[in-house]
Amino acid sequence: MRLCVVFFLGFWLPCVAWADRLPIPDHGPALRVQGSNTIGAALGPALVRGLMEEQGLLKVSTEITGHDNEQRIVGQTADGQRVEVDIAAHGSSTGFTALKQANADLAASSRPIKESELKDLAALGDLKSPTSEQVIAIDGLAIILHPQNPLRQLDTVQLARIFSGEAKTWEAVGGTGGPIHVYARDEQSGTYDTFKELVLNRQGKKLDPTARRFESSEQLSDAVSQDPQGIGFIGLPYVRQAKPLAIVAGDSQPMLPLNNLIATEDYPLSRRLFFYLPPLQTNPWADALVAFTQSEQGQAIVAANGFIAQTVQAMSVTPNALMPEGYQALSRHAQRLTVNFRFEEGSANLDNKAHQDLGRVLDYIKQHGKADRRVTLVGFGDAKDDPARADLLSKLRAMAVRRELVKSGVALREIRGFGALMPVAANSEDEGRVRNRRVEVWVY
Numbered sequence: 001m002r003l004c005v006v007f008f009l010g011f012w013l014p015c016v017a018w019a020d021r022l023p024i025p026d027h028g029p030a031l032r033v034q035g036s037n038t039i040g041a042a043l044g045p046a047l048v049r050g051l052m053e054e055q056g057l058l059k060v061s062t063e064i065t066g067h068d069n070e071q072r073i074v075g076q077t078a079d080g081q082r083v084e085v086d087i088a089a090h091g092s093s094t095g096f097t098a099l100k101q102a103n104a105d106l107a108a109s110s111r112p113i114k115e116s117e118l119k120d121l122a123a124l125g126d127l128k129s130p131t132s133e134q135v136i137a138i139d140g141l142a143i144i145l146h147p148q149n150p151l152r153q154l155d156t157v158q159l160a161r162i163f164s165g166e167a168k169t170w171e172a173v174g175g176t177g178g179p180i181h182v183y184a185r186d187e188q189s190g191t192y193d194t195f196k197e198l199v200l201n202r203q204g205k206k207l208d209p210t211a212r213r214f215e216s217s218e219q220l221s222d223a224v225s226q227d228p229q230g231i232g233f234i235g236l237p238y239v240r241q242a243k244p245l246a247i248v249a250g251d252s253q254p255m256l257p258l259n260n261l262i263a264t265e266d267y268p269l270s271r272r273l274f275f276y277l278p279p280l281q282t283n284p285w286a287d288a289l290v291a292f293t294q295s296e297q298g299q300a301i302v303a304a305n306g307f308i309a310q311t312v313q314a315m316s317v318t319p320n321a322l323m324p325e326g327y328q329a330l331s332r333h334a335q336r337l338t339v340n341f342r343f344e345e346g347s348a349n350l351d352n353k354a355h356q357d358l359g360r361v362l363d364y365i366k367q368h369g370k371a372d373r374r375v376t377l378v379g380f381g382d383a384k385d386d387p388a389r390a391d392l393l394s395k396l397r398a399m400a401v402r403r404e405l406v407k408s409g410v411a412l413r414e415i416r417g418f419g420a421l422m423p424v425a426a427n428s429e430d431e432g433r434v435r436n437r438r439v440e441v442w443v444y
Helices: 043-054 092-100 115-120 156-163 190-203 217-225 259-263 284-294 296-304 325-333 352-367 387-407 430-436
Strands: 002-008 011-017 031-035 058-064 070-076 082-088 106-109 133-145 153-155 181-185 212-214 230-235 246-248 270-276 335-342 375-380 414-417 438-443
Touching: 031 043, 031 092, 031 284, 043 058, 043 070, 043 082, 043 284, 043 296, 092 106, 092 115, 092 190, 092 270, 106 284, 133 190, 133 217, 133 259, 133 284, 133 296, 133 352, 153 156, 156 181, 156 190, 156 230, 156 246, 181 190, 181 217, 190 230, 190 430, 212 217, 217 230, 259 335, 270 284, 284 296, 325 375, 335 352, 352 387, 352 438, 375 387, 387 414, 387 438
Parallel strands: 031 082, 031 106, 153 246, 181 212, 181 230, 375 414
Antiparallel strands: 002 011, 058 070, 070 082, 106 270, 133 230, 133 270, 335 438, 375 438
């Protein structure tokens, strides 16, 4: 296989040319992946199996290692040579630790890398660079209950009160059923880190020390679904027999963890799943797995494993009275694409995922004949003291996306800015303001 990079819209992105087969090491695994249980339990192994089959390996299967949350994917070359890939799924933070200790070639994470980890791993290169930080899927943290719990929705403030132990009964949050039993992922989990960041930290609270902790997503979900007083948080594919709640953040509408709302990252507890590829590493299997994951085949595996693929699709939006009139009119005549462009924190620059999404949106536009005035960009922002300034900034964000599309020959129909209307997160926190600063793509 020949590894390469392509310069696209101002960024270098990985590509793969399947001219030659990947090298097979004489001893030990061809690739070591460590980190997130959310990724490593099923998605990571499925992607590795897909890559192995793409490579023409035979008898691809999974071996049990005897260690919890660890597995080995094995295949065989045509001449009988054994190929191994080791996957350890003990939590996102363990992936970054393994990179530092040279015990992994690739880190799987269900949260962005922390500043402290970036500094700690600086010797491996810039792990926030576009080629290193790879969004492989979108997930939503589902808040789950026992199937017979009648509660239908909670806001993020109520969630913080419940999971910190401050709200001890269902009656305290508008429900019924007496004492609340709290279930949570373990301390190493990226799912827990995400919940802590999106819910607990924003309300200045810590997890109830009496919460029942789990390393396994499946075990946590099954425990909640068997406890009429239980509540927990879990990655979307692990809802299983439990009941998901609709969630409200700030002034947003209640949102269930539905595929379209997670794909656009509008759902308040949506999150990105990552592979982190050290820029200075030299393992071609790591490069190949990243490139395979971003391919159409790789994203099909993402969807088949219950996560949200980054494949761009058009969806109809039903207008309602809570939408501005101009947005209602748009929804009557056009369809929205399942992607939102977002920006680096404190910057007008598109973030790493947005640069990858530009390529996907361009492919959709060209494949569906939308390049000639069939696309409208709609910008949104966070609340400002001056509503006119919010309107202007929202339109300027849309224009930033327009500039990139025009470079590739797309003639747009219209640019719209709706200011701070229709928030998807609370404007009272930095992360909420970042989520509200977004650009939607609509096609006719």
